[in-house]
Amino acid sequence: MVTETREKMVRTAALLLAKRGLQGASFSEVLAASGAPRGSIYHHFPEGKDQLVAEALALAQARAMDELERHRGESAPDVARAFVQLWRDVLLASDFSAGCAVVAVTVAADAEPLVEKAAAVFREWQGILTDLLATGGVPSARAASLASLLIAASEGAVIVARAEGAIDRFDAVAEELVEVVAAAGEVSG
Amino acid sequence: MVTETREKMVRTAALLLAKRGLQGASFSEVLAASGAPRGSIYHHFPEGKDQLVAEALALAQARAMDELERHRGESAPDVARAFVQLWRDVLLASDFSAGCAVVAVTVAADAEPLVEKAAAVFREWQGILTDLLATGGVPSARAASLASLLIAASEGAVIVARAEGAIDRFDAVAEELVEVVAAAGEVSG
Numbered sequence: 001m002v003t004e005t006r007e008k009m010v011r012t013a014a015l016l017l018a019k020r021g022l023q024g025a026s027f028s029e030v031l032a033a034s035g036a037p038r039g040s041i042y043h044h045f046p047e048g049k050d051q052l053v054a055e056a057l058a059l060a061q062a063r064a065m066d067e068l069e070r071h072r073g074e075s076a077p078d079v080a081r082a083f084v085q086l087w088r089d090v091l092l093a094s095d096f097s098a099g100c101a102v103v104a105v106t107v108a109a110d111a112e113p114l115v116e117k118a119a120a121v122f123r124e125w126q127g128i129l130t131d132l133l134a135t136g137g138v139p140s141a142r143a144a145s146l147a148s149l150l151i152a153a154s155e156g157a158v159i160v161a162r163a164e165g166a167i168d169r170f171d172a173v174a175e176e177l178v179e180v181v182a183a184a185g186e187v188s189g
Numbered sequence: 190m191v192t193e194t195r196e197k198m199v200r201t202a203a204l205l206l207a208k209r210g211l212q213g214a215s216f217s218e219v220l221a222a223s224g225a226p227r228g229s230i231y232h233h234f235p236e237g238k239d240q241l242v243a244e245a246l247a248l249a250q251a252r253a254m255d256e257l258e259r260h261r262g263e264s265a266p267d268v269a270r271a272f273v274q275l276w277r278d279v280l281l282a283s284d285f286s287a288g289c290a291v292v293a294v295t296v297a298a299d300a301e302p303l304v305e306k307a308a309a310v311f312r313e314w315q316g317i318l319t320d321l322l323a324t325g326g327v328p329s330a331r332a333a334s335l336a337s338l339l340i341a342a343s344e345g346a347v348i349v350a351r352a353e354g355a356i357d358r359f360d361a362v363a364e365e366l367v368e369v370v371a372a373a374g375e376v377s378g
Contacts, residue, residue, distance in 0.1 A: 021297030023212040099296055106352045107293050108210030119352040126358070145361035152345030152362045153338060160341055163295045163308040169315070172334035173341045180369055 006044045008034045014056035017101035019094065022108035025053065053105060054117050060101040061121040068128050076136035080150055080181040083129065084174040087154045088167070096165045099158045125151055137185040146181055153177055195233045197223045203245035206290035208283065211297035214242065242294060243306050249290040250310040257317050265325030269339055269370040272318065273363040276343045277356070285354045288347045314340055326374040335370055342366055 012034035016025035027041050027049055045051045064086060071082040090098055106118045129147035134140045157173040201223035205214035216230050216238055234240040253275060260271040279287055295307045318336035323329045346362040 020299060021210065021212070023210070023297065024299070102352075103292075103348050104296050106348050107288055107296060108212065110209060110213070115352055115354075119354070122349050122352055145365050148346070148349070148358045148361045149342060149365045152349055152358075153342035154345065155348055156341030156343065156345035157337070159292050159295050159344055160311050160337070163291075163304055163311055165304075165308070169337045169341075172337045176334050176338045176369070180365070183372075 005034075005036050005040050009036050009040065009044060009052065010055045010059055013052050014059045014101050015098065017053065017056055017104045018060075018090070018098040021104045022053070025056070025104075027052070050111055050114055053114055056101055057105060057114075057117050057121055061124055064125055065128055068125075068132060072132055072135065074132075074136055076133045076138045076146075076185045077178050077182040079129070079132045079136050080178045081174075083150055084154055084177060087158050088170060088174070091158060091161050091167060091170065096162050099162050100155055103155055103159070122151065133181065138181065139184065142184050146184055149180070150177055194223075194225050194229050198225050198229065198233060198241065199244045199248055202241050203248045203290050204287065206242065206245055206293045207249075207279070207287040210293045211242070214238075214245070214293075216241070239300055239303055242303060245290055246294060246303075246306050246310055250313055253314060254317055257314075257321060261321055261324065263321075263325055265322045265327045265335075265374045266367050266371040268318070268321045268325050269367045270363075272339055273343055273366060276347050277359060277363070280347060280350050280356065280359065285351050288351050289344055292344055292348070311340065322370065327370065328373065331373050335373055338369070339366055 009030055012030050013025050016029055016033065020029075030036070030052065031038060031041070042048075045055075064083075067086050068079070068083065071079050074082070087100070090100075102118045102121045105114055109115045109118070126144070126147050129150055130143045133146055134143040138146055153173055154177075157170045161167055161170040198219055201219050202214050205218055205222065209218075219225070219241065220227060220230070231237075234244075253272075256275050257268070257272065260268050263271070276289070279289075291307045291310045294303055298304045298307070315333070315336050318339055319332045322335055323332040327335055342362055343366075346359045350356055350359040
């Protein structure tokens with residue numbers, strides 16, 4: 001039960017970060033949205049809000065990693081499609097009200113350790129995507145830069161889609177990305 | 190003099206948005222950073238903070254548009270290089286502490302009109318980039334989606350670079366983008 005409360009608070013913080021940014025994910029908002037009792041804050045997160053945010057980032061990281069792992073061994077374009085789809089799902093499920101918790105922390109954090117945590121998530125995604133793209137047929141010299149392109153363009157396309165409240169330009173970007181990855185694989189093959 | 194104070198407040202708000210996000214661009218921060226007298230707030234911005242933020246967005250939009258206009262008539266890869274360079278300059282000039290004011294507003298705004306303003310900036314950039322890429326040799330059917338890719342990937346790469354405090358992955362993304370645009374032009378030629 002105690003563990004459930006804690007997990008619920010972390011999930012709620014991740015959602016609030018994705019929807020309303022770093023300042024929107026305050027303890028009081030997390031309590032209100034998760035229904036956790038006030039006393040649970042310092043019981044579960046003795047180091048304060050930064051600890052809660054760090055765990056929300058870890059959750060966001062793990063979700064993407066788990067989803068990507070499911071596509072290990074698939075062709076590079078399929079891996080690219082899966083990564084893009086992950087973000088498309090976030091946009092559609094939230095009616096364009098949610099984006100990426102890692103982005104939210106990066107653009108608003110004034111605490112160095114939190115930004116370092118965000119960087120660590122990007123590095124993890126970069127690592128697994130590079131690996132999956134290379135395994136899926138992209139020349140290894142190119143896999144890292146295509147992984148960087150996938151991450152950057154997906155994150156940016158999520159932001160544009162949120163601003164516009166429409167999926168069109170996200171889909172245009174996604175199509176370009178899959179095509180670039182496919183072309184890189186063909187050159188090698 | 191009055192106009193100078195007003196302009197300085199808008200410039201300061203744009204910088205604070207780019208550096209510290211929407212909540213970091215409060216009136217008190219803008220006053221502290223711009224040295225404007227307290228009374229100037231409601232004199233210059235009777236509609237409050239949202240008015241100031243909207244004008245900061247308009248400034249960010251105009252800066253990018255002016256810079257892009259200077260490259261009208263150049264080849265599509267040169268246009269892509271110029272757009273990417275604009276963001277690279279922001280990162281390096283700020284030692285990775287600043288990003289894009291439009292992104293900052295999108296991921297943290299809870300006011301619909303501000304998000305609509307952010308969307309309008311993205312649309313303006315999309316319009317001019319599509320135009321310049323088509324003029325620069327990209328087939329017109331492809332120009333819009335490549336413009337979307339350029340905007341999304343640049344914005345995302347800025348965020349990753351800020352998190353990491355390093356330019357490497359930004360440069361990898363930039364190189365991929367220029368290459369994609371160049372290849373699209375060759376197909377048409």
